[in-house]
Amino acid sequence: MTTAPQPKMFPVSWDQFHRDARALAWRLSGQGHWDAIVAITRGGLVPAAIAARELDIRIIETVCVASYHDYKNQGELAVLKTVAPHLVELAGGDGAGVLIIDDLVDTGKTARVVREMMPKAHFATVYAKPQGRPMVDTFVTEVSQDTWIYFPWDMGLTFQPPIREGGA
Numbered sequence: 001m002t003t004a005p006q007p008k009m010f011p012v013s014w015d016q017f018h019r020d021a022r023a024l025a026w027r028l029s030g031q032g033h034w035d036a037i038v039a040i041t042r043g044g045l046v047p048a049a050i051a052a053r054e055l056d057i058r059i060i061e062t063v064c065v066a067s068y069h070d071y072k073n074q075g076e077l078a079v080l081k082t083v084a085p086h087l088v089e090l091a092g093g094d095g096a097g098v099l100i101i102d103d104l105v106d107t108g109k110t111a112r113v114v115r116e117m118m119p120k121a122h123f124a125t126v127y128a129k130p131q132g133r134p135m136v137d138t139f140v141t142e143v144s145q146d147t148w149i150y151f152p153w154d155m156g157l158t159f160q161p162p163i164r165e166g167g168a
């Protein structure tokens with residue numbers, strides 16, 4: 001019997017995520033000025049909050065997108081809420097004054113749909129996988145396509161069996 005290959009695990013702690021989101025803000029700080037942030041919910045909410053604090057941006061909007069309805073399996077992409085039109089028109093229109101933030105880009109499907117709403121916006125993520133990387137203007141860490149990133153808000157502290165008893 002053959003079993004499907006398991007994706008590599010990339011668990012991220014709160015500390016690590018804060019550091020990586022700050023590193024994203026550092027990179028962005030040298031690249032321009034934005035009037036507003038659009039966070040792609042839900043994953044983009046946490047890095048958007050950190051970047052907003054670091055870059056002193058006070059106007060925060062959401063675009064609500066769901067595509068991984070089932071854990072690790074991408075389903076039909078649903079846009080549950082779009083962006084307020086006046087934000088798209090900031091700084092000359094087409095999203096020019098907007099910084100779009102998400103936690104990660106994987107296949108790039110979510111990024112493609114949101115980019116179409118604001119073609120001139122700057123698109124930033126904390127993590128990127130190779131397939132979605134061309135959709136992103138700025139990111140911090142690349143992981144391989146066969147890696148699954150575990151975010152701190154999806155995890156809890158659990159007992160680890162000792163290595164001699166089969167622990168990893």
Ligand SMILES: O=P(O)(O)OC[C@H]1O[C@H](OP(=O)(O)OP(=O)(O)O)[C@H](O)[C@@H]1O
Pocket residue numbers: 040041042043044065066067068069074102103104105106107108109110111132
């Ligand atoms: O590049 P893609 O293949 O489109 O995948 C990336 C998207 O998938 C996850 O969101 P998800 O749809 O799981 O919703 P969530 O943010 O509410 O967890 C992640 O937060 C990105 O938004």
Ligand SMILES: Nc1nc2[nH]cnc2c(=O)[nH]1
Pocket residue numbers: 068104106147148149150151
């Ligand atoms: N948590 C999480 N959500 C995702 N959505 C698409 N890819 C991923 C991933 O690697 N981790």
Ligand SMILES: [Mg+2]
Pocket residue numbers: 040041042043044065102
């Ligand atoms: Mg998401």
